[in-house]
Amino acid sequence: MISLAAVHAYIAVHLISWHVFGIEIWGKTAMMGVPSLAKGWINAASIMVILILLSIFIFGRGFCGWVCHMRGAIEFADWILRKLKVQQYLNVRERNVLVNTQHRWLLRVGALFVLLLPVIILVHNVGFTPRVDVMSPPPVADLPGYEGQAFAKTAPFNFSIQANWHDFLLAFGLAVFIQFTMSVVLNLRYGHGAFCRILCPYATMMVPLMNISPVQSKITRVAQCTGCRDCSNACPQGIDVSREIFHFNGKVINRECIKCYACIDACDDHVLRDTSAPAVAQTDRLKPYEKRPWQQELVRKDGYRTDARHMQVYEPLGPVTDFLSIIVALVAGGISSRFGGFWFYPGAIFAFILFRDAALRSSRQIAKWQGQHKI
Ligand code: SF4
Ligand code: SF4
Ligand code: SF4
Known part of the structure; x- marks a missing residue:
């Protein structure tokens, strides 16, 4: 927890030193790394991604547990929800109930594809243009407020963000909202660390590198x-x-x-x-x-499929509905990502949850109706 908190302190120092004091140390070191690599750009972000992937050969996914800023947000959300005694979460957390989807890999790979789509289009249209610039992009690139706009240039509507406290807090609030859906909303609905188990596109790059090195x-x-x-x-x-x-x-x-x-x-x-x-x-x-x-399940009386020890619980959705929920999430995330790369997540997450909840409700109603009519 100290390590994850220190990562956030680093982020804060980096942002303040760059944007407030004009001390430009290096460019953005976060999710820009994968798109940068795909474009052939060597910058601070892509160097970080290369180091993360190499670290797997020695530490496994130690980056996830100790350095990932998103994991820090997830653990913070877990702590807040427990401190606030949110009953729905306490019920889940007490028995470590972790809800998952049988097609989680499709969701993760699909998320990576949607997030890389603009790069794929760029490379297709402009060609592969490798370059080296560790100072680019700047730290708030692709976040609300970048280039004086609330959303990305591709957004269907936008408004300007001025250099004043009011607008700064607005941009910060939008960024916090994105984090909120990825950590609090997903934790609440699918249990502790659901983002890592279900949606994180980074996992698609990390998992294939696990268990290769004998010194890991x-x-x-x-x-x-x-x-x-x-x-x-x-x-x-x-x-x-x-x-x-x-x-x-x-x-x-x-x-x-x-x-x-x-x-x-x-x-x-x-x-x-x-x-x-x-x-x-x-x-x-x-x-x-x-x-x-792992995750092979037993079927409980209420239809939930789970290991006897609550390792992972699968919602009682059929494979087709499960698959459809992922397609719906990816399409919704693709649309919302027009507001900026990170907006993929709120769109995908809310669509995923709403679709699955609607499917669950209707399947229960159908079962009830069938019971009443003895079908
Ligand atoms: S799975 Fe993704 S979000 Fe979770 S800790 Fe790893 S890199 Fe971070
Ligand atoms: S609790 Fe699970 S994820 Fe964490 S170190 Fe142990 S096996 Fe790995
Ligand atoms: S099962 Fe074994 S390793 Fe796990 S907590 Fe019990 S004694 Fe420790």
Whole structure:
């Protein structure tokens, strides 16, 4: 948490030093990295993305758990929702209920494609024009208020943002609203860290690089496990840690592990450590876990499909409706992204939630109607 807070302090210092004091250190180091790389532009952002991807070979997805500013926002949202005692969230959080979609990969890959679409069009129209400029783009590029406008130039409507406190707060408020949907709204609806589990396009680049390097550190069993499963029940990514270390030579090999260390903190027996060293052999006898793949589910009476231990819960939506909800989200996100790249997320998230809620309500009503009419 200190590390994630420090990242936000860095962002604040960077913005203030650049825009208030005119100390230009380097350009924007955030989501511009992937589009920059796609355009062949070497800038601070694309260097950061290259470093993040290389770091996977040593630390796994340690960037996610320790450095990602979005993860910081997600953890902050989690803390706020618990402090405010939002009952809906407490119900979810107490049992670590994590709702997911069976087609989450489609959503993530689709999100990456939609966000890169302007670059693909640019490269198609103008050609590949590589260049090196670590000072470009400036830190607030693609955020509300950039170039004195509330939204991107492609937005169907716009208004100017002046250099005064009133307008600064307005632009800041719009940026916070985007963050709010990605962290608070998704956490509330789909459980802790839903953005990382369902939507983050970065994951599509990180996951293929996991478990390649022999020196990559992993969550590892370093003492005798009792099989209590506290670690599994604490994992915000829905990984069955206990089963992983039982079946995979004492290692968590799941590619969704973001190194948040919630499992390490949850284990009172100090069984887990993040290391590339071999695991300690399990000599104490444990009741064997079924070697079911991660997220394979059981069907509950109310139709929800879940692991018995609340690892991941699938909403009772059929595969077609699930698939359609993702298409609806991507189309809505594509439309809203005309207001600026980050506006993809509010459009996609609200469309995703509203469509799925409507589908759930209608399926329940159909079931009720069928029950009443004994169909
Ligand atoms: S999955 Fe995405 S949002 Fe989540 S921590 Fe990793 S990079 Fe950040
Ligand atoms: S690793 Fe620790 S928390 Fe997890 S099942 Fe074993 S003893 Fe329990
Ligand atoms: S709780 Fe453990 S297994 Fe789950 S994401 Fe965090 S570090 Fe990885």
